[in-house]
Amino acid sequence: MNTPMLTAVTVFALALLIGFAVISKVPATLHTPLMSATNAVHGIVLIGAMLVASSADDALGYAIAFAAVAFGAANVVGGYAVSDRMLHMFRAPTRGEEEEAKR
Amino acid sequence: MNVIEEAARYALLGAAVCFAVGLHLMKSPATARRGNLLSAWAMAGAVAATLTVIVARGTVTGTGWIVLATGAALGAFTGLRLARRVRMTAVPQLVSLFNAVGGGAAVLLAIGHLLDGDAGVRAALPGGLDIVIGAVTFSGSLIASGKLQGIVPSRPLVFKGARAVTLLCAGSAVAGVLWLSAAPADPAPLLLALGAGLAFGVAVVLPIGGADMPVVISLLNACTGIAVAMAGFVLDEQTLVIAGALVGASGAILTKLMADAMNRSIMSIILGGFGTGDEPVLAGPAGPVRSVTAEDVAIQLAYASRVIVVPGYGLAAARGQQELAQLTRLLEERGVAVDFAIHPVAGRMPGHMNVLLAEVDVPYPRMKELEEANAVLQQADVALVVGANDVTNPAARRPGNALSGMPILDVDAARQIVVVKRSMGHGYAGMDNELFADPKTGMLFADARTALAAIAAAVRTFSGPKR
Numbered sequence: 124m125n126t127p128m129l130t131a132v133t134v135f136a137l138a139l140l141i142g143f144a145v146i147s148k149v150p151a152t153l154h155t156p157l158m159s160a161t162n163a164v165h166g167i168v169l170i171g172a173m174l175v176a177s178s179a180d181d182a183l184g185y186a187i188a189f190a191a192v193a194f195g196a197a198n199v200v201g202g203y204a205v206s207d208r209m210l211h212m213f214r215a216p217t218r219g220e221e222e223e224a225k226r
Numbered sequence: 227m228n229v230i231e232e233a234a235r236y237a238l239l240g241a242a243v244c245f246a247v248g249l250h251l252m253k254s255p256a257t258a259r260r261g262n263l264l265s266a267w268a269m270a271g272a273v274a275a276t277l278t279v280i281v282a283r284g285t286v287t288g289t290g291w292i293v294l295a296t297g298a299a300l301g302a303f304t305g306l307r308l309a310r311r312v313r314m315t316a317v318p319q320l321v322s323l324f325n326a327v328g329g330g331a332a333v334l335l336a337i338g339h340l341l342d343g344d345a346g347v348r349a350a351l352p353g354g355l356d357i358v359i360g361a362v363t364f365s366g367s368l369i370a371s372g373k374l375q376g377i378v379p380s381r382p383l384v385f386k387g388a389r390a391v392t393l394l395c396a397g398s399a400v401a402g403v404l405w406l407s408a409a410p411a412d413p414a415p416l417l418l419a420l421g422a423g424l425a426f427g428v429a430v431v432l433p434i435g436g437a438d439m440p441v442v443i444s445l446l447n448a449c450t451g452i453a454v455a456m457a458g459f460v461l462d463e464q465t466l467v468i469a470g471a472l473v474g475a476s477g478a479i480l481t482k483l484m485a486d487a488m489n490r491s492i493m494s495i496i497l498g499g500f501g502t503g504d505e506p507v508l509a510g511p512a513g514p515v516r517s518v519t520a521e522d523v524a525i526q527l528a529y530a531s532r533v534i535v536v537p538g539y540g541l542a543a544a545r546g547q548q549e550l551a552q553l554t555r556l557l558e559e560r561g562v563a564v565d566f567a568i569h570p571v572a573g574r575m576p577g578h579m580n581v582l583l584a585e586v587d588v589p590y591p592r593m594k595e596l597e598e599a600n601a602v603l604q605q606a607d608v609a610l611v612v613g614a615n616d617v618t619n620p621a622a623r624r625p626g627n628a629l630s631g632m633p634i635l636d637v638d639a640a641r642q643i644v645v646v647k648r649s650m651g652h653g654y655a656g657m658d659n660e661l662f663a664d665p666k667t668g669m670l671f672a673d674a675r676t677a678l679a680a681i682a683a684a685v686r687t688f689s690g691p692k693r
Contacts, residue, residue: 127348127462128348128459130464131458131459131462131464131467132459134464134467134468134471135455135458135459135467135468135470135471136471138242138246138455138467138468138470138471138472138475139471139474139475140475141246141471141472141475142246142249142471142472142473142474142475142476143475143478143479145246145249145250145472146249146472146475146476146479146480147479148250148253149249149252149253150253150254150255150595151483151568151570151576151577151580151595151596152255152568152577152580152590152593152595153252153255153258153577153580154480154483154575154576154577154580155317155321155573155575155576155577155578155580155581156252156258156262156577156581157249157252157476157480157576157577158321158443158444158447158476158477158480158575158576158577159317159320159321159324160248160249160252160261160262160265161249161447161451161472161473161476161477162321162324162325162328162447162450162473163262163265163266163269163324164245164248164249164265164269164469164472164473165328165450165451165454165469165470165473166269166324166328167241167245167269167272167454167465167466167469167470168328168331168332168335168454168457168466169273169298169331170238170272170273170276170463170465170466171331171332171335171454171457171458171461171463171466172331172334172335173273173276173277173280173294174276174279174280174335174461174463175334175335175338175339175342175461176280176286176290176293176294176297176338177280177283177285177286177290177294178285178342179287179290179293179338180287180290183341184338184341184342185289185290185293187334187335187337187338187341188290188293188294188297188334188338189293189296189297190297190330190331190334191297191330191331191334191335191338192293192294192297192298192301192331193297193298193300193301193304194301194327194328194330194331194334195301195327195328195331196297196298196299196300196301196302196305197301197302197304197305197308197324197327198301198305198324198327198328198331199269199273199302199305200301200302200305200306200309201304201305201306201308201309201320201324202305202309202324203262203265203266203269204305204306204309204310205308205309205312205317205320205321206262207259207262207263207266208309208310209314209317209581209584210255210258210259210262211259212581212584212585212587213255213258213259213580213584213590214584214587214589214590215255215256215589215590215591216589216591216592
């Protein structure tokens with residue numbers, strides 16, 4: 124095993140740990156927006172697709188790059204948009220309701 | 227590495243940090259939206275940085291630019307349209323669809339990179355894993371999405387020799403990855419790994435029933451993350467590795483939570499062929515049950531001081547959320563405190579029911595998680611169960627049956643119980659619900675939407691003094 128690979132695996136392992144630490148604090152109420160937000164995060168694959176597209180120079184390469192970029196872009200834009208739509212719906216009680224609940 | 231590439235690397239690292247911080251902000255509904263926006267801006271930054279790099283490298287051909295621009299525009303347009311239009315009940319299939327395209331993109335870029343030939347041996351093993359995991363996610367998520375949408379039958383599809391086919395696919399996938407590590411630029415092992423992965427995804431998800439979908443979606447979400455991390459190994463892009471690992475961790479946690487909440491092992495769900503899901507099997511009553519009318523229920527609710535609603539997927543299936551919200555508002559106007567007890571598997575994906583209630587304006591502090599709900603259920607004057615079944619069955623507390631050990635909502639602790647249900651049909655475990663025969667329980671046999679509207683109408687007629 125060579126150094127760049129080892130570095131990448133180290134980064135992977137540490138990022139997994141951060142993921143476990145951060146995600147375990149998310150309340151069950153938000154699990155659907157959480158999943159759709161992480162969905163958008165894996166849309167980062169878009170930049171990989173862009174890099175592959177940048178070195179494509181034949182028909183097959185272009186076809187693969189086109190599909191990969193389209194998939195990645197749909198993933199990113201759709202993922203963030205639907206998460207935002209859902210999170211917008213989660214509202215705190217208004218002041219009046221708060222008092223109502225206390226009575 | 228020139229200055230631009232180096233600056234871009236730092237920008238990408240910054241984006242990865244923002245993804246983690248964005249997810250951290252989802253610890254509370256008050257900050258979650260900001261977290262998502264932070265993550266989105268970081269993503270935009272990452273794309274801009276990458277764009278700068280490929281412009282600076284100058285390797286993109288004219289056709290390449292057209293391909294990039296049209297691909298990105300088409301993808302972004304479709305993604306946005308789907309996200310804007312989707313009904314909240316259909317979010318699970320959309321999330322599943324996004325899992326599919328994410329996994330698909332990871333597969334494609336690995337193929338593109340390996341076929342390019344200059345990838346080298348180092349990229350071969352992660353490349354192979356990327357292709358297999360990504361392909362499984364792609365086909366598996368499409369089937370899952372189809373099942374949720376009703377395009378593919380949601381009952382478990384099992385045929386003779388299915389297990390053998392699944393095993394064969396898995397074996398071929400492993401062989402493909404190993405072969406590919408030996409011959410990285412050879413299209414033959416690449417196609418073997420791809421084909422085997424795609425077939426495996428279909429073979430694994432087809433036999434899984436609709437009600438197991440929360441686990442399946444979470445698992446596929448984790449797989450997409452891992453595939454993207456592998457793509458990061460292939461391209462030597464740490465940001466993909468970090469982002470992929472974050473998603474993988476999230477998917478893994480949710481998978482575990484969902485499997486625990488269903489009292490099933492992840493393995494038994496994957497092996498499938500159990501759990502028909504939505505279609506209730508008609509069966510005779512377990513014991514004498516007390517049938518009540520909407521007017522009876524309205525009186526119980528209107529003169530209670532604390533009501534806890536237990537919504538299940540039946541509520542969403544009947545599209546009764548709006549009616550439930552109206553009833554809640556009427557009761558609150560009368561001074562009744564109304565809370566919602568939400569079991570983790572109440573919807574079709576983790577936290578789905580919470581989104582459905584948020585959509586009809588239920589404030590999130592009223593949504594109680596399992597443990598929180600069980601702590602307050604004994605103080606409830608009335609527990610109103612709408613479209614939920616197995617998650618309320620007290621039999622789960624006893625050993626020796628299909629539900630034993632499953633975490634349930636202690637609805638039987640409430641002073642009075644009302645169950646709105648279409649029939650005495652069984653839930654997904656195929657068992658009689660002992661709660662229905664409880665002397666405290668009144669059964670209102672009706673479709674959730676019609677029943678809730680009728681109860682609300684009856685509550686409106688009371689001119690009695692507000693408390």
